[in-house]
Amino acid sequence: MSTVTADKVKTIKTLNNIAETGLNVFNTDDYKIDNNSENPDAIMVRSFNMNTLEFDKNLKAIARAGAGVNNIPVNKCTEQGIVVFNTPGANANAVKELVLTCLMASSRNLFEGVSWAKALDGKGEQIPKLVEAGKKQFVGKEIKGKTLGVIGLGAIGARVANDALELDMDVIGFDPFISVDTAWNLSRTVKRAMTIEELFANADFITVHVPYMDSTKGMFNAEAFANVKDGVHILNFSRGELVNEQDMEAALESGKVGKYITDFPNENVLKMKNVVPIPHLGASTEESEENCAIMAARQLKDFLETGNIKNSVNFPNAFLEYTGRRRVAAFHKNVPNMVGQITSAISSYNLNIADMVNRSRGEFAYTMIDIEDKVNGEVIPGLVEKINQIADIVTVRVI
Structure with missing residues (x-):
């Protein structure tokens, strides 16, 4: 058990660089930003690994300026009565834009073409002729009229689905846990897959937007690949652990999976053929970082001042x-x-x-x-x- 009472000045500690617009939410009369504090009232964090940290009994809340909380010991926080917040939807537009960018770029072999063209440096006057002769190896396909399968129709998945419709794609979605709010925001033109196998069988492109948990770990595996269309492109901007890497390598070698676009490269993935490795840029925009920081700060401030809880991953929401x-x-x-x-x-x-x-x-x-x-x-x-x-x-x- 612990006792916490109201203090006149509350201390906020940051474990990563947090956008100034977020920190400005805390007025200087009631709050102090002290990154060296050993007993803060609250912590703001992005990707810093907190799993081995010990927490002072004064710590009331942790806010993750982002959606995933794998870097935070959530169960330990719950046992100690520490609220853990995240910021679902704050980076949704940034991730959506990158998904759609990679969807089109990978279908047109843009990444491979750019790398090849840059390697022509030093060929001088031969470059234009080499370009004309070599471009045929990068002939791609248009996404118009193709089917995009969206697994997970939350803040990001719903936006991807809606915008893909505007690009004249057919969209099929699978999410057995879709919320009422998301359903209201999702176009009625998005077709509903009753099973994930139905989505696998019909999609030319598959993008996944689900959290990493025991039930989703390695969900893209040999069994799943056996059900997909030959040459399917799979886009993963959620978590690397959703993919069984050994099975993915085999599927890429056989051509069952045409391309794997991932925001989570590692040594194994970089050795695979037909992989497009993105250096974890999904939420890396100035706007997204500011949105996440502001949302995280407001949730912390509201909780510290009123006790109200919104977007907690371990406490019930309460107002x-x-x-x-x-x-x-x-x-x-x-x-x-x-x-x-x-x-x-x-x-x-x-x-x-x-x-x-x-x-x-x-x-x-x-x-x-x-x-x-x-x-x-x-x-x-x-x-x-x-x-x-x-x-x-x-x-x-x-x-």
């Missing part, structure tokens, strides 16, 4: 309009009568409850309770300690 009343925020095991015990502790101080919200996520839950009575701006003496004595409380904070 309670903040009116300035003293607020108790407790993270606890999702067990019966927990809310009753917390409210009883508050009532024992003759305090009235003005409003409350309770949300659960798996084995854990999060409760925010607003107190009607004025408390002269001070933390209620003894209340946090009393709530902390309740079994299965992880953290308590008074805002």
